[in-house]
Amino acid sequence: MNLPTSFLIAQAAPAAGGAAAPNPIMTFLPLIVLFAVFYFLMIRPQMKRQKEHRNMVSALSKGDEVVTNGGIAGRVDEVGESFLTVEIAPNVKIKVQKGAVSQVLPKGTLKTS
Template identity: 40%
Template sequence: MHYIAAGTTAGGFTPILMIVLLFGVMYFMMIRPQQKRRREAEAMQTGLGPGDEVVTIGGLYGTVTGIEDDTVLIEVAPGVQTRYARPAIARVVTRAELPSEPISEEADTVKD
């Protein structure tokens, strides 16, 4: 006589289920965070402007003096400018101060 064990029909799905769960964990633990970091880096690099103090991937500190399509001019010393590709900018140390709108004198006076 041959007896069939009670759980043998579901045994074929267990390896497939484990593989799917493994890929799901890999996606949420590794791929999604990497995509988020890439989007943040691209946003930082597109938001560069003159006056921003930056650090390159090589560790060079400087101030952005000009921006072209895919390159950035950085002043590393007074009168010394170097050209870098946008992706070579690792982070922005300080953003340039945006000029605030001047307040007119008429707004400060009280009308009698």
């Protein structure tokens, strides 16, 4: 017999005493641990950031100074249900979605001309 054939025969023949089947919980334990690590390193921090952003957006009011995702800075002029009117220069107002606000600046950051 050649070497590959003997390997196939050895794998096909069951052990004489018969090995005990592994515990099903031990089989899935690495998968469960991997999911737990993934949850605590990826999913949970993202959910926390989303909650903080949602709270920040819901607390916006007229006069707040904001920066949008596009980098436009301005002062909130009007707050709607899902849109804001932001004054970016004297008499120049744009309407943006509330979700587009990336941060709220401290009062007095933007100088008025």
